[in-house]
Amino acid sequence: MLTGNYLDLFNQLKKKNPQKRLIHNELLTLAYGTDASFYRLIPKLVVQVENDDEVIYVLKKCTDLKLPVTFRAAGTSLSGQSISDSVLVMLGTSWNKFKINEDASQISLQPGIIGAHANLFLAAYNKKIGPDPASINSAMIGGIAANNASGMCCGTAQNSYKTLSGMKIIFHDGSTLDTNDEKSKRDFLNSHGEIISRITSLSEQIKSNPELADRISRKFKMKNTTGFSLNAFVDFADPIEIIQHLMIGSEGTLGFISEITYNTLPELADKATSLMIFPDLICTSKAVAILKKQKVEAVELMDRAALHSIENKEGMPVYLKELDECVASLLVETRSVNSALLQVQVDEIINSLNDIPKVFPISFTTDKYEFNKLWDIRKGLFPSVGAMRKTGTTVIIEDVCFAVEQLAEAVADLQSLFKKHHYDDAIIFGHALEGNIHFVFKQDFNVDSEITRYKNFIDDVTKLVVKKYDGSLKAEHGTGRNMAPFVELEWGSEAYQLMKEIKSIFDPKGILNPGVILNSDSTAHIKNLKPLPSANSIIDKCIECGFCEINCPSKDLTLSPRQRIVAWREISRLQTTREDPILLETLVDEFDYYGNQTCATDGLCATSCPVEINTGNLIKELRVEKTSSTANTIADILANNMKGITASMRGMLNLVGIVHTIIGTTAMEFISKFLRRISGSKIPLWNKYMPHGADRIKTTSLNQKTELKVVYFPSCINRSMGLSKHSDEKKSLTTTTYLLLRKAGYEVIYPNNLSNLCCGMAFASKGFKKQGDAKAKELIEELQKISDNGKLPILFDMSPCLYRTKEYLSNHQPNKFSDQFKIYEPVEFISNFLMDKLIFKKLSETIVIHSTCSNTKLGLTEQLIKISEACAEKVINPYNVGCCGWAGDRGFTYPELNESALMNLKSSISDDCKHGYSTSKTCEIGLSLHSGINYESIINLVDKCTDPKVIS
Secondary structure, three states: OOHHHHHHHHHHHOOOOOOOEEOOHHHHHHHHHHOOOOOOOOOEEEEEEEOOHHHHHHHHHHHOOOOOEEEOEEEEEEEEOOOOOOOOEOOOOOOOOOEEOOOOOEEEOOOOOEEHHHHHHHHHHOOOOOOOOOOOOOHHHHHHHHHOOOEEEOOOOOOOOEEEEEEEEEEEOOEEEOOOOHHHHHHHHHHOOHHHHHHHHHHHHHHHHHHHHHHHHOOOOOOOOHHHHEEEEEEEHHHHHHHHHOOOOOOOOOOOOEEEEEOOEEOOOOEEEEEEEEEOOOHHHHHHHHHOOOOOOOEEEHHHHHHHHHHOOOOOOOHHHOOOOOEEEEEEEEEOHHHHHOOOOOOOOHHHHOOEEEEEEOOOOHHHHEEEEEEEEHHHHHHHHOOOOOOEEEEOOOOOOHHHHHHHHHHHHHHEEEEHHHOOOEEEEEEHHOEEEEEEEEOOOOOOHHHHHHHHHHHHHHHHHHOOOOOOOEEEOEEEEEHHHHHHOOOOOOOOHHHHHHHHHHHHOEOOOOOOOOOOOOOHHOEEEOOOOOOEEEEEOOOOOOOHHHHHOOOOOOOHHHHHHHHHHHHHHHHOOOOOOOHHHHHHHHHHHHHOOOEEEOOHHHHHHOOOOOOHHHHHHHHHHHOHHHHHHHHHHOOHHHHHHHHHHHHHHHHHHHHHHHHHHHHHHHHHHOOOHHHHOOOOOOOOOOOOOOOEEEEEEEOOOEEEEEEEEEOOOHHHEEEOOOOOOOHHHHHHHHHHHHHOOEEEOOOHHHHHOOHHHHHHHOOOOOHHHHHHHHHHHHHHHHHHOOOOOOOOHHHOOOOOHHHHHHHOOOOOOOOEEEEEEEEHHHHHHHHHOOOOOOOOEEEEEOHHHHHHHOHHHHHHHHHHHHHHEEEEOEEEOOOOOOOOOHHHHHHHHHHHHOOHHHHHOOOOOEEEEEHHHHHHHHHHHHHOEEEEHHHHHHHHHHEOOOOO
16 A cells, blocks of 8 residues: 555656556566566556656656656566666556668667567668677667676677667656757756766866776776766766766666667678587687687687586587586687678688687587577576576576686686585686676575575675776676675775766766665675565476566566566465465455466467476466366366357357348447446457358368378367458358368368367366366377378368367377377468469468467467468568467457557558468457458468469
8 A cells, every 4th residue: 555655656646647557556566576686676656657758757756755766677687776665667568669760870769679679670771789688589778778788799899888879868857868969968958057067077087087097998898887887987078978878887877768879780691600618618718819819799608517507408419418527618609791701700710729629629500590599598598597496596697707818717716616605506607708707506595594605605706806806796787786785896985986976966866776886785785685485386497587578468468477477476475474364365366367367378488488487387277276166067068069069159150240240340349348348347348350150061072082181170269260241251261271272182081070179278278177188188089090090191270279289299198199190280281281282373462470379389480471472472470469369268358468469460560461361260350350450361361372283
């Protein structure tokens, strides 16, 4: 419950902000308040902002009320800089605008754009942004700039500080500065004379002290994000330039970056990677010194312990398990403008290392799959180690930097500290070209003695880095909370006083992210430690890094996978301790909607999780636990009467279709919304793309005997649902599929007892696991018989049904069939069996496609694009549209999930696009509704644009 100034703030903010974006309930403040660090603070109020004006208003009110405020983008921060126990300002969904100048030499980005998406925008120009953090697929531009996050390739020459062209800033009092706009700069110089004067004075003070200026320059030649960017005073004279460069790496403690303009860099398409193994760290360090003179983009160090952590990963070389304990490796990438020059570079790199002892001869790969696999493993090292920890403990990553020539000695010293403090499973990896080392270790914060051990270890690390090597305590992860107590140790009292002066200039009331970067509490780094209690074996490996969130259809509606895990962990903890029964009851009640009902359980979260945690499986398990005996009895009846169910659905859909035709769309929508409202949202919501009933399937046909045979399993959905009123098609998908197969010369064989067959997904996804598994088992047995024990290919006309069946086989009967037993969904079947048997003619139109969750997990998106490009002149595959959120029938029962998941769909489709294609009937209903164009199966598209090679 909000009280005092927080209640006053809420009452003032609700005059301008919708109340749904002023969040203070227990579940959401807990979930939204979590980042990737090992700290936990729960905000009193979370404010979701959608534009500059809202940020300005919030900052003005917080300044007036002296309430601390913290800005939050993606929350992949590792050092605790995006959490708060006061007011947390989160970016809403509208901070996604960008602009590329005429020659693509610059790109302006709002802070809510994912880093990888920025590179996607620039790909057509063969350009990229400089920063390339390992979290680039999840981290947002606001956080990347505010932390001066760098990465594996950008080093110090291509980070946000060095590639900055301009930015829009909002200060603590709501005043603004656009450094790309001359008028804005003039106005700021006139209205903020005191700030300009103090900045100028600091600049003169530093430059008049050659020893200090030289130290600052030298410190920033290596990667350094400890404290504020003092190099701005050395590198620039213009106070506006100093201000905007101070904002880089300021972690939200000086102001809010509402837009940033980067100078772009060339993206060299031809690239090669090598995993080099050396006998020890000395040889590895010598190799780094040589490679620094070669044309390499990245050189990543991994010690033997790091290699141990990945050696059992799928696809890793077997020899990794057999290496000596003293070896170390370098993952090296080189790029060039073409393949010929690339080979020259590869040869030069290999030759340059001839005199360095190696465990194996050096070889490079240009294979895209092998290349990406190696780098994905490297990017996932931190979470992977976290997954290996004991349940209930956490994982720590520290991020230091040394001069490259000191690298081998420094790494050896770090390893000695691991032994001294008994962190025997710690691993070391990092950006060797820059001397930037990450070390990761497991830590128990549940026991006081373990916290003391951690404190003593960090004390020794900071002394080693600063006193012996004069390195940086934070190279690229930001100072945050865990190194804030040591900023003065690294920089000395004179520079530290300058930083305190900077803070007072920009934040005189101390309300912007207090405790971050500068903190007078010497024990701040061991306070507010995040608990990671055991909750469920499915999720216990999670370290809450947030990599999963990009793929979640409910992330902008209720909770993301990470946030579901955070909430369920707290519920589980309270169920164990029983310390607060009222809070527990509240969290459980709120979790039902936010955590359970609006989870699509699509499993895409696992595809971007380095340890493949599928939060949807947790939700499915919870649904099983919640099913009542009465509900199970009803599910039994339905499962045993699929023929009647599908027939009833056809009849009902036809009846609704007739009513729709008679009374029209407007009246139907009004009646549907009215009935849903008075039923308390229990009656599913009808929409205008709801199909009529499907054509009945004739499972026997005359004169179709050919040498080519295929088993066709029409899903229960396609046996029930036919065409939408808005469809250009004349036949149901089941009929079209049959005719397409015949066109390609196939004899079509249907399973026996077809009307009763189902993959079981409709039951399993709702928690009726027993019934779902029974239907899957029944289906597989029928398919085995009709396919002559797997000798004939089997086509499923919906990809989710195919994925569900494969999943069941993998979990229950992995060895039941030989490799000859092949089941396919439409995309893979068309690619493998139809492309060479039909004549394709491109339609002169623009189409849009949607890769379902199942296709994405099966790795078939590229094949879907290839098929589509064989069928149409232009193909749109929206980059910012993932799972549609229809989730079986949740598009009817929780339509807000589908709406939120597809919020970017319509704006991604050009006006000349009139048709959309996918591989799931239910998904196509939601896609049609939120795009305004009719979606059909990819089978319809292929049928429309092909002729037979041989008439059968």
